[in-house]
Amino acid sequence: MARILTGIQSSGRPHLGNILGAIIPAIKLSEQTGNQSLFFIADLHSLTTIKEPDVLKENTDAVAAAWLAFGFDTDKNIFYRQSRIPEVTEFTWYLNCFTPYPMLTNAHSFKDKSNRLSDVNAGLFTYPVLMAADILMYDANFVPVGKDQIQHLEMTRDIGGAINHHFGEVLVIPEALLDESVMIIPGTDGQKMSKSYGNTIDIFQKDKALRKNIMSVITDSTPLEAPKDPDTCHVFALYKLLGTEEQVAEMRSNYLQGNYGYGHAKQALFELIKEKYASQRETFVYYMENRTELNRKLEEGEAKAREIGHQVLQRLKKTLGYVLK
Ligand code: ADP
Ligand code: TRP
Numbered sequence: 665m666a667r668i669l670t671g672i673q674s675s676g677r678p679h680l681g682n683i684l685g686a687i688i689p690a691i692k693l694s695e696q697t698g699n700q701s702l703f704f705i706a707d708l709h710s711l712t713t714i715k716e717p718d719v720l721k722e723n724t725d726a727v728a729a730a731w732l733a734f735g736f737d738t739d740k741n742i743f744y745r746q747s748r749i750p751e752v753t754e755f756t757w758y759l760n761c762f763t764p765y766p767m768l769t770n771a772h773s774f775k776d777k778s779n780r781l782s783d784v785n786a787g788l789f790t791y792p793v794l795m796a797a798d799i800l801m802y803d804a805n806f807v808p809v810g811k812d813q814i815q816h817l818e819m820t821r822d823i824g825g826a827i828n829h830h831f832g833e834v835l836v837i838p839e840a841l842l843d844e845s846v847m848i849i850p851g852t853d854g855q856k857m858s859k860s861y862g863n864t865i866d867i868f869q870k871d872k873a874l875r876k877n878i879m880s881v882i883t884d885s886t887p888l889e890a891p892k893d894p895d896t897c898h899v900f901a902l903y904k905l906l907g908t909e910e911q912v913a914e915m916r917s918n919y920l921q922g923n924y925g926y927g928h929a930k931q932a933l934f935e936l937i938k939e940k941y942a943s944q945r946e947t948f949v950y951y952m953e954n955r956t957e958l959n960r961k962l963e964e965g966e967a968k969a970r971e972i973g974h975q976v977l978q979r980l981k982k983t984l985g986y987v988l989k
Contacts, residue, residue, distance in 0.1 A: 669804035679864035681857030729951035743965040796820035
């Protein structure tokens with residue numbers, strides 16, 4: 665049985681880009697037979713950038729609720745909060761002592777973040793070692809990640825490899841799974857949808873706010889009567905990602921024929937999202953309003969994760985000389 669593990673940042677409420685680009689593909693992967701998936705919310709990593717406790721907690725719950733809303737099977741798989749198995753920070757220390765300092769200074773994501781952020785803390789610098797501990801402490805075989813995380817995976821392999829080289833086969837060395845078929849979802853301004861660009865679509869909002877969000881998609885000033893080019897329009901680009909072939913063909917012909925305004929297209933997009941994701945939106949709200957139940961689901965996963973993590977931690981401690989063999 666292959667063990668697949670991935671961490672999900674809890675740095676904001678999940679948006680349509682996260683859903684189509686990460687949540688749905690990862691859930692599909694977890695549904696393949698013969699795999700066991702460990703998906704966790706990387707809420708310790710979030711502290712590198714989020715310093716407001718309420719925001720941290722709210723984001724963590726919202727990310728969990730989104731995964732549950734999209735049908736992640738928490739009975740078959742393991743779903744947990746990173747911070748609830750705090751031994752991962754102990755594991756991180758052991759790994760720190762096998763991590764060459766220059767490896768961290770060469771990390772692209774640290775260079776990028778330290779140029780962008782005003783709070784450049786040591787947590788940002790050692791972020792990849794905590795990530796290596798996340799992976800190595802659970803004997804993961806495969807780690808689905810986006811391109812930006814490939815270097816972190818290489819570091820994980822190097823750190824694990826250094827320990828194995830020194831002591832023999834102690835840790836499982838993971839492989840990255842890069843899904844090239846995942847598309848980049850455009851935001852309300854046509855750039856990549858991202859929290860950092862403020863161009864996201866939050867499908868879990870109430871109807872009124874969702875409608876307002878969709879009405880904010882940027883369009884040009886072609887008058888209502890004039891024919892429009894669907895292929896340069898951000899509204900159409902989003903509709904195309906979500907609609908059926910027939911729906912998309914119909915909107916295309918409306919654009920080309922004229923007398924169809926961007927307001928009409930936005931209204932159609934709003935209705936499509938409401939219809940397509942009706943059950944997911946309902947489940948999300950259900951968990952956000954029933955936090956005890958949400959917490960219980962996570963605690964069940966945490967008990968299972970702890971069992972695996974403890975075994976690997978003991979194995980490493982014995983190897984290092986902290987526990988009698
Ligand atoms: P953001 O850019 O909003 O900060 P994250 O970097 O936290 O999003 O991304 C979380 C996950 O969602 C990653 O796996 C990432 O690849 C995926 N993702 C984020 N934005 C998009 C997008 N616009 N299109 C496709 N996938 C995306
Ligand atoms: N760094 C990852 C990201 O930004 C999140 C993450 C933390 C992760 N620990 C992980 C991903 C372990 C995979 C495995 O998306």
